[in-house]
Amino acid sequence: MYEFILFTGNSNLTLADEVCEYLNISLGNAKVTTFSDGEIQIEIQENIRGKDVFIMQSTCQPVNDLLVELLLMIDACRRSSAMRITVVVPYYGYARQDKKVAPRVPISAKLVANLITMAGANRIITIDLHAGQIQGFFDIPVDNIFAAPVLLNYIKENLKDDIIIVSPDAGGVERARAFAKRLHAGLAIIDKRREAPNIAKAMNVIGDVKGKRVIILDDMIDTAGTLMQAAEALTQQGVKEVHACCAHAVLSGPAIKRICDSPLKSVVVTNTIPLNEKSKTCEKIRVLSVAELLGETIIRSHTGRSVSSLFV
Secondary structure: OOOEEEEEOOOOHHHHHHHHHHHOOOOOOEEEEEOOOOOEEEEEOOOOOOOEEEEEOOOOOOHHHHHHHHHHHHHHHHHOOOOEEEEEEOOOOOOOOOOOOOOOOOOHHHHHHHHHHHHOOOEEEEEOOOOHHHHHHOOOOEEEEOOHHHHHHHHHHHOOOOEEEEEOOHHHHHHHHHHHHHHOOEEEEEEEEEEEOOEEEEEEEEOOOOOOEEEEEEEEEOOOHHHHHHHHHHHOOOOOEEEEEEEEEOOOOOHHHHHHHOOOOEEEEEOOOOOOHHHHOOOOEEEEOOHHHHHHHHHHHHHOOOOHHHHO
16 A cells, blocks of 8 residues: 555644554644735645545634635645545534525535535545535545444443433434444433524423433534533433533533533533633533544555444
8 A cells, every 4th residue: 555644734733643643653744824914824844746645624613714724735735646635524514504494595515515525635534424414415435434432432431320312302313322222221302493593492301211311412512502401401300410422512602601500410522623721621521532533444544444344
């Protein structure tokens, strides 16, 4: 096999270093800065001709700056005669805008997919897409891997007794059912009505949760409105404890205050998005690393081995 190399933008340097440590390689040498007027400056500072290049970048806050960084890095690698360019996007921003929910609105997730493809990416690796159908927005291969093994190991070691998995809405039932099956646990659903973007109101709890240790499972936590409503609804049903697990800790706006003030005992997230300083002050938040998962996926992608077998 030809050589491979990993570069990263400014979104999550710590995760990139952890992945490199797992792979036993050094992080690729790239200059990712801005000019005085705010334009992004990219320079690949080593020879990548004929190499298998991986570019890691979560498109989290500041979303647009990090997205442009990613696109310019792809273009720089393409123009430097890389053999293949694989984009590793632990958190895929704009994923929630995956369909027309009103007249005259864009399908932003599709536009971002077009931008990444047209910039020169040959393959994309991402974690827990908000909607699996987004894979169809790309005209290149997509490996949508799951943080489930990392979260499941934590639950088995720390929250293993008398648990029930709860989906905070109807859209997450399939994910919650898969977790419940692997944990041999029960399943419950929150009937949620969304009145406006980032505003949710939890209504009814479907399932028997009384006296149980419940784990609310979602793909991401943004403003924590859904999570707070779900936790309060479950508490009213007489549960023993309320915990939450998710892959992507967006944690924008009033999220941290809501989590701190909620009945939640713990919120378990992964490091697909780095926590900001405010988030680090919340003692309820536990961060798990997906570095080993991403590192193994990169190795298998480079050598042509199965990625799906990681989740059997």
